Amino acid sequence: MTSSLSVLIKYTGSLLPLLLGPPSVIYALTQISSVNLPWYATVSLYFGSLPLALACWIRWVIWQDERNATRLGAVLPPKVCDKSIGGGNILKNMVDNFRHGYLGENVREWSVEYGNTFNLRIAFENRFFTTEPEYIKAILATKFNGFEKGPMSIDENMDLLGIGIFNSDGDMWNMTRPFFSKERISDFHLFDKHVQPTLELLRSRLQEGYAVDFQDLVSRFTLDAATSYLFGTNVRSLEAGLPYPAHSSSSSPTPYKYNSTPKTSTQFQEKNPANVFAHAFLDAQIATALRSRYGIAWPLFELLHELRGSGRMKNNIKVLEDFVEPIVRRAIERADEEGKPLPVSAGEPKLEAGISSDPAVLRNETLNLLLAGRDTTACLLTFTTYALTQYPHVFSRLRNEILEQVGPDRAPTYEDLRACKYLRAVLNEVLRLWPPVPLNMRRSTEGMVWPSKVPGGKPIYVPPSTKCPYSVFLMHRRTDLWGPDALLFDPDRFLDSRVQKYLTPNPFIFLPFNAGPRICLGQQFAYNEASFFLVRFLQAFSSVSFAEDAQPPESRPPPGPGGEKIWMKSHLTLYSEGGMWIRAEEAVPLATEAATST
Numbered sequence: 001m002t003s004s005l006s007v008l009i010k011y012t013g014s015l016l017p018l019l020l021g022p023p024s025v026i027y028a029l030t031q032i033s034s035v036n037l038p039w040y041a042t043v044s045l046y047f048g049s050l051p052l053a054l055a056c057w058i059r060w061v062i063w064q065d066e067r068n069a070t071r072l073g074a075v076l077p078p079k080v081c082d083k084s085i086g087g088g089n090i091l092k093n094m095v096d097n098f099r100h101g102y103l104g105e106n107v108r109e110w111s112v113e114y115g116n117t118f119n120l121r122i123a124f125e126n127r128f129f130t131t132e133p134e135y136i137k138a139i140l141a142t143k144f145n146g147f148e149k150g151p152m153s154i155d156e157n158m159d160l161l162g163i164g165i166f167n168s169d170g171d172m173w174n175m176t177r178p179f180f181s182k183e184r185i186s187d188f189h190l191f192d193k194h195v196q197p198t199l200e201l202l203r204s205r206l207q208e209g210y211a212v213d214f215q216d217l218v219s220r221f222t223l224d225a226a227t228s229y230l231f232g233t234n235v236r237s238l239e240a241g242l243p244y245p246a247h248s249s250s251s252s253p254t255p256y257k258y259n260s261t262p263k264t265s266t267q268f269q270e271k272n273p274a275n276v277f278a279h280a281f282l283d284a285q286i287a288t289a290l291r292s293r294y295g296i297a298w299p300l301f302e303l304l305h306e307l308r309g310s311g312r313m314k315n316n317i318k319v320l321e322d323f324v325e326p327i328v329r330r331a332i333e334r335a336d337e338e339g340k341p342l343p344v345s346a347g348e349p350k351l352e353a354g355i356s357s358d359p360a361v362l363r364n365e366t367l368n369l370l371l372a373g374r375d376t377t378a379c380l381l382t383f384t385t386y387a388l389t390q391y392p393h394v395f396s397r398l399r400n401e402i403l404e405q406v407g408p409d410r411a412p413t414y415e416d417l418r419a420c421k422y423l424r425a426v427l428n429e430v431l432r433l434w435p436p437v438p439l440n441m442r443r444s445t446e447g448m449v450w451p452s453k454v455p456g457g458k459p460i461y462v463p464p465s466t467k468c469p470y471s472v473f474l475m476h477r478r479t480d481l482w483g484p485d486a487l488l489f490d491p492d493r494f495l496d497s498r499v500q501k502y503l504t505p506n507p508f509i510f511l512p513f514n515a516g517p518r519i520c521l522g523q524q525f526a527y528n529e530a531s532f533f534l535v536r537f538l539q540a541f542s543s544v545s546f547a548e549d550a551q552p553p554e555s556r557p558p559p560g561p562g563g564e565k566i567w568m569k570s571h572l573t574l575y576s577e578g579g580m581w582i583r584a585e586e587a588v589p590l591a592t593e594a595a596t597s598t
Contacts, residue, residue: 022049058124065126069461074449077128077460079119080110087122094122094293102560103438103568104474111474116453117460120469123295127467128460131475133508135450135460139442139468141516147468150443156291156298159317160284161371162364187229191532192411194225197238198533199540205242206584211547213243213579218381218533219278219374225529226373231366232334233327237274241267245550245581273323280319281370285571287313292441295467321363324370328362372522375573376436380530382580383434384427385537386566387489389546389582394491398426399538408587412535414528423531425491431512432482433489433562436573438473440514472511473574477562481509487562542587550581 023046030042037045069076082090097106107129110118117130130136139147154163198221205212220237228234269275291298302313388395401422406412417423444466449459462468479486482493482502493499503510513520520526548565555578557567567577 022053065463072449072461074459074461077117077119078114079121086124090120091122098293102558103570105560108474123297127469129469131471133506136470137508140514144516146444146446146448147442148445157288159313160288161368188532190229191529194221195533195536201238211245211550211581211583214385214582215382215576215580219378222374222378226370230369231327231331233330235274240269240272240274243268276319277323280316283312284316289571324363324366328366377526377529379436379574381533384430386580387430389544391489398422402535402538406535408539417531425494428494429489429491432476434574435472435512438570438574439471441467441469443467540587541584544582544584547581547583552578
């Protein structure tokens with residue numbers, strides 16, 4: 001585990017030449033000079049030499065970048081104006097937006113003023129932020145070898161993810177390929193095994209008369225499905241029960257019309273390991289996301305929190321390790337029993353030869369896979385259902401397609417899902433407006449140029465070791481890329497002429513799963529799992545509505561261009577602050593409906 005103190009020492013050590021060099025020069029000059037200065041003047045020179053040397057070093061780096069840009073006939077991107085020292089105001093703006101603002105609103109405002117690519121200079125380091133498809137294409141694909149996670153980013157994520165697939169620049173990515181063969185990602189029997197108890201839990205809580213936090217529900221579904229699929233061990237988080245609404249009128253049950261036999265709902269077990277894990281996982285991801293905002297200064301800020309007693313990272317990581325430990329132990333034991341090179345479960349694919357069987361490495365990799373298998377699909381299902389509550393005509397059309405193609409109760413097949421064109425369009429539109437990973441970042445390993453996006457303009461020079469954050473969330477909402485209705489939820493844009501007008505000529509405007517060599521390996525698995533769940537959900541329920549009164553008052557969204565009723569926030573993935581509470585009405589069984597009409 002990487003403590004903030006050890007990282008602070010590490011990066012302070014890298015600055016020793018800058019910290020010790022100027023005082024050493026002053027000392028040498030005073031020794032060879034015949035001028036006798038009072039002691040306080042000498043001490044003042046020592047300390048005064050540090051900011052002077054820092055200013056000279058910063059000016060030198062900027063001059064070098066400008067010179068190299070000129071040599072290549074390029075320019076540096078415009079720099080966001082900030083008169084504070086070290087970009088302090090920009091940093092404060094970013095942290096305030098992260099905690100209290102509408103997702104990406106500050107960056108969108110900067111884009112209006114500075115264009116789609118600009119320099120957020122924080123703690124004296126460049127961050128070339130972009131929402132330009134061609135530049136993101138360079139980062140992810142055409143100039144893939146010129147970018148990396150980078151040591152600072154890896155250190156920021158080390159406590160939570162270790163050297164896992166999402167926190168490494170090496171071959172760890174290939175480790176997960178065997179999990180996502182065509183046969184395995186179409187294991188619909190496994191999906192249904194977890195969907196049915198999920199819907200039963202939803203039905204039971206609704207029958208009690210309470211709204212349900214759908215985000216919490218599908219997070220449990222995806223956690224149970226992911227641990228079964230990846231490790232052969234169902235952690236049974238659904239059995240820990242669902243939370244009850246804690247605010248307003250939804251704290252009291254309301255009448256509910258049900259069409260099935262009422263069952264006793266599982267009571268919420270706050271101290272259940274699965275619930276403790278979920279809370280710790282959320283908290284750890286928020287802390288990790290804050291580190292990326294602070295940049296090189298994150299160890300200092302986190303150390304201050306720890307000294308004040310408000311640092312929670314160490315406790316959260318302990319909870320996560322304790323939760324994952326039994327999963328890893330059972331996988332290793334199963335491998336030993338079968339004499340195989342570390343399979344994840346009986347009948348499951350083996351990890352590639354040469355991958356370490358060190359439990360610590362496996363714990364890290366398990367958390368990486370849980371982040372991918374749990375949070376991203378839960379995000380997709382949460383925001384799809386939210387969209388269905390806001391657009392009843394989409395709900396009706398989608399449900400009709402499902403009933404026509406699959407029927408009211410049959411489990412869908414792979415061929416059924418391929419035939420449900422509108423279902424795929426709905427999912428794509430959700431992925432466009434609410435991509436599970438809204439913000440990402442790479443670091444350049446070499447100097448390069450990005451072509452100008454202004455006719456007759458000069459290309460942009462990207463110096464080595466430059467952080468390059470990019471946002472598909474904002475790119476997916478650009479009206480110049482998607483048309484004047486870019487902020488409108490309209491699945492038909494993936495079915496009508498707008499596909500040929502916008503997407504076909506420039507496929508890199510739609511990147512919910514990234515692209516290039518590091519494209520999401522679980523892309524088709526996510527589509528299959530989400531599609532299967534939605535088919536079963538819409539077979540079972542004939543209407544769904546947004547329970548705004550159940551949303552905690554503190555989770556009501558600030559004003560934003562999207563006009564959402566939920567507060568979109570992002571740590572490593574997108575989520576709804578305070579949950580996403582719904583009510584739903586069960587579908588009337590066909591036999592009952594026929595008897596009633598007769």
